[in-house]
Amino acid sequence: MTLATGPASMEGQREIRRKHAAQLAVERTRLLYQGSLLPTLLMLLNGLVCAWLLWEPQHYLLVSIWLVWLTALVAMRVIQVAAFDSAIPDRQAEPIWLRMFLFGSFISGLTLAGAAILLVPTDSFVQQAWVFGLLGAATLSASVAYAVSLPAFLSFALPCLLPPIGFLFVIGTGAQHGWGWLGLILLGALIVVAWQVNRLIERSLMRRFQNQDLIEHLQRAQAGSARLNQELAKEVEQRRHVEAELREAHSGLETRVALRSQELDAANQALSKSEARLALALEASELGLWDWDLQSDEVHHTHVKQLFGLEPEYVTDMLRHLKPRLHPEDLPHLKRTLVEHMKGRTEDYRIEYRIRHTDGRWRWIEDRGRAVERTDAGKVLRMLGTRRDISVTKSQEDQQRLSAMVFEASGEGIVILDSDYTVLSVNQAFIRITGYSREEVLGRNIVELPCSRDARRYHRQIDDALQHTGHWQGELVEARKAGELYPQWLQLSVVRDHREKISHIIAFCADLSSRRESEERMRFLTHYDELTGLANRALFRERLQEANQRVRQGGRSLALLHINLDRFKLLNETLGHETADQLLKQMARRITNALPEADTIARLSGDEFAVLFDAYANLSSLARVTSRLLAKLRVPQVIEQQELVVSASIGISLLPDNARDVSALVSQAIMAMQHAKHLGGNNFQFYTESLQASTLERLQLEQQLRKAIDEQQLEVYYQPKLCLESGRLNGAEALVRWRHPTMGMVPPGEFIGLAEESGLIGPIGEWVLRQACWQACEWQRQGLRPIRVAVNLSVHQLRQGKLVSLVRQVLTDTGLEARFLELELTETQLLDSVEHIIATFHQLQALGVKLAIDDFGTGYSSLSYLKRFPVDYVKIDQAFIRGLAEGSEDAAITRAIIAMAHSLQLKVVAEGVETHTQLSFLNAHGCDEIQGYLISKPLEAEAFRALLMEDHDYAGQLEQVHSRT
Numbered sequence: 001m002t003l004a005t006g007p008a009s010m011e012g013q014r015e016i017r018r019k020h021a022a023q024l025a026v027e028r029t030r031l032l033y034q035g036s037l038l039p040t041l042l043m044l045l046n047g048l049v050c051a052w053l054l055w056e057p058q059h060y061l062l063v064s065i066w067l068v069w070l071t072a073l074v075a076m077r078v079i080q081v082a083a084f085d086s087a088i089p090d091r092q093a094e095p096i097w098l099r100m101f102l103f104g105s106f107i108s109g110l111t112l113a114g115a116a117i118l119l120v121p122t123d124s125f126v127q128q129a130w131v132f133g134l135l136g137a138a139t140l141s142a143s144v145a146y147a148v149s150l151p152a153f154l155s156f157a158l159p160c161l162l163p164p165i166g167f168l169f170v171i172g173t174g175a176q177h178g179w180g181w182l183g184l185i186l187l188g189a190l191i192v193v194a195w196q197v198n199r200l201i202e203r204s205l206m207r208r209f210q211n212q213d214l215i216e217h218l219q220r221a222q223a224g225s226a227r228l229n230q231e232l233a234k235e236v237e238q239r240r241h242v243e244a245e246l247r248e249a250h251s252g253l254e255t256r257v258a259l260r261s262q263e264l265d266a267a268n269q270a271l272s273k274s275e276a277r278l279a280l281a282l283e284a285s286e287l288g289l290w291d292w293d294l295q296s297d298e299v300h301h302t303h304v305k306q307l308f309g310l311e312p313e314y315v316t317d318m319l320r321h322l323k324p325r326l327h328p329e330d331l332p333h334l335k336r337t338l339v340e341h342m343k344g345r346t347e348d349y350r351i352e353y354r355i356r357h358t359d360g361r362w363r364w365i366e367d368r369g370r371a372v373e374r375t376d377a378g379k380v381l382r383m384l385g386t387r388r389d390i391s392v393t394k395s396q397e398d399q400q401r402l403s404a405m406v407f408e409a410s411g412e413g414i415v416i417l418d419s420d421y422t423v424l425s426v427n428q429a430f431i432r433i434t435g436y437s438r439e440e441v442l443g444r445n446i447v448e449l450p451c452s453r454d455a456r457r458y459h460r461q462i463d464d465a466l467q468h469t470g471h472w473q474g475e476l477v478e479a480r481k482a483g484e485l486y487p488q489w490l491q492l493s494v495v496r497d498h499r500e501k502i503s504h505i506i507a508f509c510a511d512l513s514s515r516r517e518s519e520e521r522m523r524f525l526t527h528y529d530e531l532t533g534l535a536n537r538a539l540f541r542e543r544l545q546e547a548n549q550r551v552r553q554g555g556r557s558l559a560l561l562h563i564n565l566d567r568f569k570l571l572n573e574t575l576g577h578e579t580a581d582q583l584l585k586q587m588a589r590r591i592t593n594a595l596p597e598a599d600t601i602a603r604l605s606g607d608e609f610a611v612l613f614d615a616y617a618n619l620s621s622l623a624r625v626t627s628r629l630l631a632k633l634r635v636p637q638v639i640e641q642q643e644l645v646v647s648a649s650i651g652i653s654l655l656p657d658n659a660r661d662v663s664a665l666v667s668q669a670i671m672a673m674q675h676a677k678h679l680g681g682n683n684f685q686f687y688t689e690s691l692q693a694s695t696l697e698r699l700q701l702e703q704q705l706r707k708a709i710d711e712q713q714l715e716v717y718y719q720p721k722l723c724l725e726s727g728r729l730n731g732a733e734a735l736v737r738w739r740h741p742t743m744g745m746v747p748p749g750e751f752i753g754l755a756e757e758s759g760l761i762g763p764i765g766e767w768v769l770r771q772a773c774w775q776a777c778e779w780q781r782q783g784l785r786p787i788r789v790a791v792n793l794s795v796h797q798l799r800q801g802k803l804v805s806l807v808r809q810v811l812t813d814t815g816l817e818a819r820f821l822e823l824e825l826t827e828t829q830l831l832d833s834v835e836h837i838i839a840t841f842h843q844l845q846a847l848g849v850k851l852a853i854d855d856f857g858t859g860y861s862s863l864s865y866l867k868r869f870p871v872d873y874v875k876i877d878q879a880f881i882r883g884l885a886e887g888s889e890d891a892a893i894t895r896a897i898i899a900m901a902h903s904l905q906l907k908v909v910a911e912g913v914e915t916h917t918q919l920s921f922l923n924a925h926g927c928d929e930i931q932g933y934l935i936s937k938p939l940e941a942e943a944f945r946a947l948l949m950e951d952h953d954y955a956g957q958l959e960q961v962h963s964r965t
Contacts, residue, residue, distance in 0.1 A: 032148055037081055039138070040078065044070065046137060070111055105146060108160075109160030110160070215506065219495055239287070288387040308355065309357045325355045330354055341370075341371065349371075413433045416505075423443065434481060435482055458474075471491070471493045472490075475488070488509050490507065490508070540610055543599070558654070559655075560655070560669045561669070562672070563673070564650075564677065567681075590632050649676035649682070650676060651671065652684060653668035653687040654686075715736070715739055717734075717940060729947070731788035732790065756796060759796065762797060776816055788850065807823070822852055838868055872906065876909070876927075881922075882914075894921070898926055907928040909930070913930045913932030914932050
């Protein structure tokens with residue numbers, strides 16, 4: 001029989017959802033009132049502190065009115081909570097309670113908003129910080145407590161935060177705008193937290209309601225099953241009685257017909273009486289009697305209307321009328337059973353099958369019969385039997401089977417007890433949790449089992465609760481069979497009989513071990529770093545606040561060390577995350593061992609650590625401790641069969657010597673650390689006021705540089721390159737210049753390094769590359785002689801991995817041929833990701849782009865190392881060119897570079913040529929190209945175009961130089 005979801009079941013589901021919705025609304029209201037006292041009292045406490053902070057003569061009246069109003073609101077809320085707690089459950093379910101709560105939270109939010117707008121002074125940052133912080137704390141606590149209901153949360157958070165935010169943005173200054181942005185961020189965070197808390201609470205409540213419904217359903221199913229079993233037993237007994245009477249009637253009929261045919265009239269009368277009794281018996285038993293003539297296929301059937309929903313005159317043929325109504329899946333089995341009986345292999349014909357009723361549903365039929373007439377050859381001529389509808393019995397069996405499946409598949413342990421706590425049944429989850437088999441617990445008192453350690457201790461309280469309320473739940477510590485103790489959540493509910501006496505007790509037990517482990521794990525991760533085991537950022541801030549309080553109360557001093565590992569990002573990218581993680585754990589152990597006197601050691605982020613010294617002795621001792629730490633950190637260590645030497649940069653800030661609060665202390669330590677890193681790393685620096693000024697100046701310059709990129713304040717200048725062999729200009733180096741609207745031309749040394757540190761060198765380099773290629777192509781379109789334009793690369797562009805595709809795209813967009821583009825990279829930059837740079841250079845060379853090594857001679861490249869790079873040009877650093885006239889060392893180095901480059905089939909470019917003496921030396925030793933002020937300083941695009949149009953021939957000048965040498 002198929003189960004369909006009809007209107008009744010859909011209506012039942014809607015009713016359950018409505019009931020759950022009502023329960024959820026009531027439970028939310030209850031949770032709101034239960035959780036509102038603490039935020040309300042905190043709001044009053046913070047209001048009192050705010051009133052104390054703002055208690056000035058000009059504010060006496062306004063602060064007093066506001067404080068009286070706040071106190072009245074708190075008192076009203078306390079009275080309201082007391083009234084709700086004293087109300088009966090039916091009255092607590094009325095909507096008026098929620099509306100009263102929403103109205104109160106709305107007025108409370110407006111009261112806090114009024115304080116933020118009317119009371120907070122606009123000229124005192126300290127009072128603003130205190131008042132906004134206290135009001136924000138009250139808002140945060142109340143909003144989190146009200147998050148059980150989103151309307152309650154919004155009715156408080158929106159009137160509390162939106163008016164002050166709007167007020168700060170509309171009439172506030174720059175500082176007030178900052179508070180306004182802080183308010184918007186706080187409001188957004190609170191909405192996300194409230195939404196997540198609301199979801200978790202709703203899921204928990206719905207899960208509890210569903211469990212309660214499931215228990216009620218199981219109880220109803222068990223009661224219905226018992227009732228149906230009783231009815232089935234009565235029906236079976238009636239059937240047996242009818243069958244006995246039927247056999248007796250048939251036996252008497254055959255005997256009287258065979259022995260006393262002369263008494264035909266009397267026998268007919270007896271037969272009539274017997275048939276009448278049979279009809280009554282069949283009517284009482286709801287059995288349908290059928291008589292099938294197999295020769296003619298005619299069938300006589302009673303109870304046709306009840307069994308099939310058909311009129312009796314419609315069912316006359318077995319095969320033509322009844323066979324089409326059989327379920328296709330049951331037809332093969334019915335045929336086999338019928339054939340087996342007709343062949344005499346079974347004494348009776350008995351089968352259960354489905355047949356379609358006229359109402360469209362499938363009904364289960366129990367069919368019994370026997371062949372009553374055969375030929376001499378054994379062929380069946382006639383069969384008699386009975387049919388009855390067993391759909392209800394089948395439904396009960398399905399329900400019992402489903403209940404048994406739910407019982408066994410439940411993740412919680414389920415135990416069914418009688419009223420004396422004797423175990424009647426347990427499911428598989430109980431066996432898994434306790435370790436006891438069914439045979440070990442069935443028939444025994446649950447309280448006397450060794451696994452019921454705490455249940456035995458609290459048996460009296462549990463029994464009293466079950467007798468009076470019908471249920472009990474709580475957390476116990478029980479024992480498994482192996483003796484292991486574990487936390488268990490136990491729920492007990494009673495089942496009562498028709499006399500309201502306890503007949504059974506249903507126990508649900510859940511193992512809380514995994515949940516406890518997860519909670520412990522979460523508590524650890526909340527305050528400690530999972531990788532190193534050190535304090536995390538949250539615990540560090542908490543310890544920092546506590547130390548700050550001790551400093552303020554006792555006049556003590558506080559020192560903060562901000563530690564950053566040098567070149568850790570490169571190690572992470574080169575060696576992989578697993579090796580980097582092992583390195584971080586080793587460095588954490590070294591910091592801990594080197595600083596046993598530290599109060600707190602924390603890992604703030606990937607390679608950043610912080611050390612807190614509460615009440616340090618003096619600066620000299622602090623310097624000795626930091627020096628000892630640096631020495632221990634840079635001791636070589638072997639990780640994954642690789643020897644690594646890692647140094648660190650440390651910034652030190654003091655409180656109250658440098659900073660007035662903990663936020664300034666942290667930012668100052670970071671500034672000092674960054675200064676130590678700028679000095680090359682592997683050192684420590686104390687924070688000074690000049691350092692802050694320098695940092696602010698660099699920060700302002702970075703902001704102006706970002707603005708310069710957006711407003712196109714950057715320009716490209718071009719410095720000519722002279723070919724010494726032809727005496728003509730054959731190239732230019734593209735140099736970026738910054739024309740500031742107020743400061744004028746900003747020197748490249750002031751902003752190029754800043755651009756590399758801030759990551760702006762990427763967009764600047766791409767813009768210079770695109771502009772230089774476009775300008776070179778534009779000069780060609782204007783009819784000028786083609787020249788090679790050189791553009792400097794940064795390591796940042798190489799690390800991005802998009803350089804080749806960028807160059808290809810720029811050449812395509814501008815139309816410049818690849819042979820007229822030269823890319824330069826300094827020698828020291830070649831040592832960073834060597835294999836990656838070599839692969840990139842090969843790809844660029846395949847495009848046809850020329851490649852050059854800039855500032856050659858300042859790095860550490862050897863001849864064997866240099867020949868791996870597929871470059872075309874080597875540029876001698878101008879430091880060697882300036883020293884050509886001062887001594888023989890620079891001249892020897894220059895000659896060696898020229899000879900080495902030519903041996904590798906590379907061309908040599910000398911930069912920074914400013915005198916004829918330098919030109920003579922370079923020309924005499926075979927240098928290929930020069931650039932410098934002797935030829936021309938860097939020029940704007942239009943001035944360089946004019947220089948190209950002159951097409952000046954430097955061959956005569958070079959000839960004079962050559963003749964002088």
